[in-house]
Amino acid sequence: MKNSVELRQERAGLIEESNVMLETCKTEARNLTDDEQVSYDAKMESIDKLKKDIEMVERQEKLNAEIAANVASAPVSESKEVRDYSFFKAIQGSVNGNLDGIEKEMHEEAVNEARSAGRSINGLGIPSFLMESRANVTQGTSAIAPTAVLAYADAMREASVFDKVGANILTGLSANTTIPVTGASTVEWEGEVAAADDGGTNFGKVELTPTRLAAYVNISKQLLLQNGAGAEQAIIRDLGRAVGQKMDAAIFSTANVAGAPVSLGTLTTGSITEQTPYALNSSIYTDLVQAEKALAEAGGLEGNLSYVCSPALMADIKQAAQVAGVSAGFQGGIVNGYKTFFTNGCTKDGTTSADFFFGDFSKLYIGMFGGLDIMVDPYSEAKNGQTQLVLNQYMDWGVSNGAGFVKAVSLTS
Numbered sequence: 001m002k003n004s005v006e007l008r009q010e011r012a013g014l015i016e017e018s019n020v021m022l023e024t025c026k027t028e029a030r031n032l033t034d035d036e037q038v039s040y041d042a043k044m045e046s047i048d049k050l051k052k053d054i055e056m057v058e059r060q061e062k063l064n065a066e067i068a069a070n071v072a073s074a075p076v077s078e079s080k081e082v083r084d085y086s087f088f089k090a091i092q093g094s095v096n097g098n099l100d101g102i103e104k105e106m107h108e109e110a111v112n113e114a115r116s117a118g119r120s121i122n123g124l125g126i127p128s129f130l131m132e133s134r135a136n137v138t139q140g141t142s143a144i145a146p147t148a149v150l151a152y153a154d155a156m157r158e159a160s161v162f163d164k165v166g167a168n169i170l171t172g173l174s175a176n177t178t179i180p181v182t183g184a185s186t187v188e189w190e191g192e193v194a195a196a197d198d199g200g201t202n203f204g205k206v207e208l209t210p211t212r213l214a215a216y217v218n219i220s221k222q223l224l225l226q227n228g229a230g231a232e233q234a235i236i237r238d239l240g241r242a243v244g245q246k247m248d249a250a251i252f253s254t255a256n257v258a259g260a261p262v263s264l265g266t267l268t269t270g271s272i273t274e275q276t277p278y279a280l281n282s283s284i285y286t287d288l289v290q291a292e293k294a295l296a297e298a299g300g301l302e303g304n305l306s307y308v309c310s311p312a313l314m315a316d317i318k319q320a321a322q323v324a325g326v327s328a329g330f331q332g333g334i335v336n337g338y339k340t341f342f343t344n345g346c347t348k349d350g351t352t353s354a355d356f357f358f359g360d361f362s363k364l365y366i367g368m369f370g371g372l373d374i375m376v377d378p379y380s381e382a383k384n385g386q387t388q389l390v391l392n393q394y395m396d397w398g399v400s401n402g403a404g405f406v407k408a409v410s411l412t413s
Contacts, residue, residue: 004058011050018043087126088224088232094124094376095387113172113370123375123390128172128368160244161343162251166304167364167397170208177367179206179400208367210394211261213246215239218386221378243393247366248345251397252308254355254409255347264357264364265347267399270294270406284316288336291358291406300404303360306339310346312354347409359405369394 002010021040025032032040085102093099099107110125163169170177190196219235250260257263272290274283288307295301309317317335333340338358348354375390399405 110371127371165361171368177208206398208396210369216390252345268405269402304362309356310348310354363404366397
């Protein structure tokens with residue numbers, strides 16, 4: 001069924017058509033012909049039916065919005081019950097068929113989220129709001145990460161960048177999502193009584209559709225039985241970082257990554273021509289400033305501006321200030337007055353090339369569709385004393401204006 005906006009537009013069109021029929025008869029001082037009367041009655045019947053459809057759809061949309069609002073506004077970090085959530089206990093309950101307590105409540109919340117998105121949970125569900133505090137694990141504010149680390153060392157994983165640059169991260173989406181984008185109007189100087197030109201404002205949109213990111217991990221059954229808090233935190237944090245790494249690699253790549261949503265490198269319309277020849281520890285700032293110049297000429301030098309660079313450029317940026325004495329050097333994560341982030345997601349090729357982006361990251365929209373779906377399989381690895389977890393997460397991203405970013409490709413040679 002169409003959404004409420006589309007139904008209202010359809011009903012308004014029918015009302016306008018019926019009004020034209022009556023106005024025509026009024027102008028011609030006559031009644032409706034038999035055929036016109038049949039057509040008019042049919043339009044009235046459709047108008048009445050659409051009114052009922054609109055009321056029904058709007059009521060459902062309001063209920064969906066209430067569910068989303070309740071999830072988003074839940075005081076996760078302050079709820080003792082949510083803080084008591086145990087990932088290991090949830091897995092054990094799923095294996096044994098006796099899921100209960102807060103773990104059962106969170107599973108049911110994830111099932112409701114999935115149902116709103118038109119899909120189902122095939123295993124153990126974790127709702128999206130339990131995953132939102134992933135970036136704050138080091139401050140101990142994550143709803144599902146206890147503060148005790150014990151003796152477990154985290155896997156060597158890069159911290160994600162996509163959630164630090166100021167992108168619009170939309171969590172708990174329940175359906176394909178369209179974000180309207182206002183286009184630019186044009187104005188012209190005109191004579192005193194000359195006709196004005198059409199401003200030509202066009203409305204664009206960012207469309208977000210679920211794309212699946214999946215993985216599996218094996219956990220020792222003995223570890224599940226011991227239910228160690230430190231192990232639980234380490235596994236949860238590593239899963240979150242693994243997802244973050246994959247997202248960075250797909251978002252900040254110059255070219256599209258197979259199976260992933262479109263990369264920022266493809267969505268970006270601005271680019272620069274790097275300095276030739278490239279001078280180690282020297283010309284990098286010229287290229288960075290060229291990116292700022294290109295964005296300014298495109299009318300985009302405002303908003304949440306940042307650099308996102310390949311780590312291959314880190315030493316070059318830091319040493320350029322010392323070697324060349326550039327006053328605008330790298331100080332406290334700031335380059336030329338703008339925040340600067342480094343991620344292996346930015347394309348690099350050994351020591352022969354490295355890329356970066358500069359732009360307004362408030363124009364980047366990242367949508368997370370529901371929570372995490374974990375299929376708990378106690379059989380496939382049973383001979384090894386392990387339980388296998390198969391994870392599925394659905395997401396998408398896009399930009400409201402590709403001209404809000406500039407990319408630089410293959411800076412070193």
